Amino acid sequence: MTSPTRSKSRFLSRVFLVLLLAGATFAAMRLGWLPQRFSPFPPISLDERPSWFLDTRLAALRLDRPLCEAVLKEPHISATSIADQPYKDGCGWQNAVRFSQVGGAKIGAEKLTCEMAAAMALWIEHEVQPLALESFGARVVSIGDMGIFDCRNIVGNPLMKNIRSQHATANAIDISGFTLDGGRQISVLRDWSGRSKEAAFLKEIHRRACRYFRVALGPEYNAAHKNHFHFDRGAFSRCK
Numbered sequence: 001m002t003s004p005t006r007s008k009s010r011f012l013s014r015v016f017l018v019l020l021l022a023g024a025t026f027a028a029m030r031l032g033w034l035p036q037r038f039s040p041f042p043p044i045s046l047d048e049r050p051s052w053f054l055d056t057r058l059a060a061l062r063l064d065r066p067l068c069e070a071v072l073k074e075p076h077i078s079a080t081s082i083a084d085q086p087y088k089d090g091c092g093w094q095n096a097v098r099f100s101q102v103g104g105a106k107i108g109a110e111k112l113t114c115e116m117a118a119a120m121a122l123w124i125e126h127e128v129q130p131l132a133l134e135s136f137g138a139r140v141v142s143i144g145d146m147g148i149f150d151c152r153n154i155v156g157n158p159l160m161k162n163i164r165s166q167h168a169t170a171n172a173i174d175i176s177g178f179t180l181d182g183g184r185q186i187s188v189l190r191d192w193s194g195r196s197k198e199a200a201f202l203k204e205i206h207r208r209a210c211r212y213f214r215v216a217l218g219p220e221y222n223a224a225h226k227n228h229f230h231f232d233r234g235a236f237s238r239c240k
């Protein structure tokens, strides 16, 4: 006959194992290590505004080039895969693309990870464009980007100055503003503050960006971001 203490400890060790397995599965999905074929979730699609398990479905693109090529399609994005650059000294990229158009807006993006490119396409097409039409009666025709790949550490935060930026792995983009059909310019530096329509637009699209990017920083984060939005899909989550 099994003693109550022994069966209790067996029960607890089973609970521990289940929790450990669940934690490991969650971590693998967040890091993009779980191949799509083993995922309980369907592949991400750019056709519609995804409503559930968005972060995990985006992360599934990280290491999967065939999935990436199947997902990043016209008319949502005009993207071409680029060769991997093996990591050296914390810098390089894997499964990245170059793209000239995203969500109907021109952009000159030389290299950005597939996962980030998909997040950009979803954010521009399903959040930025509808809000631009609603607020200004015009679509965004071009996006001002201040850079993607840069082999450097994080700037603007003394506590993180020894940590590589997500820009060092082409997993981040900085956006300075937008041009609308008809020529209206919206600039993060000039228009963020105040009560203008442009300010409201910038604040709302920044807020909505937090669904798609793990890190979405703007002028309220620190002085280094007064003139741009920084978006990335690294390990951390921060929306400010």
Ligand SMILES: [Zn+2]
Pocket: 167, 172, 173, 174, 229, 230, 231
């Ligand atoms: Zn940045």
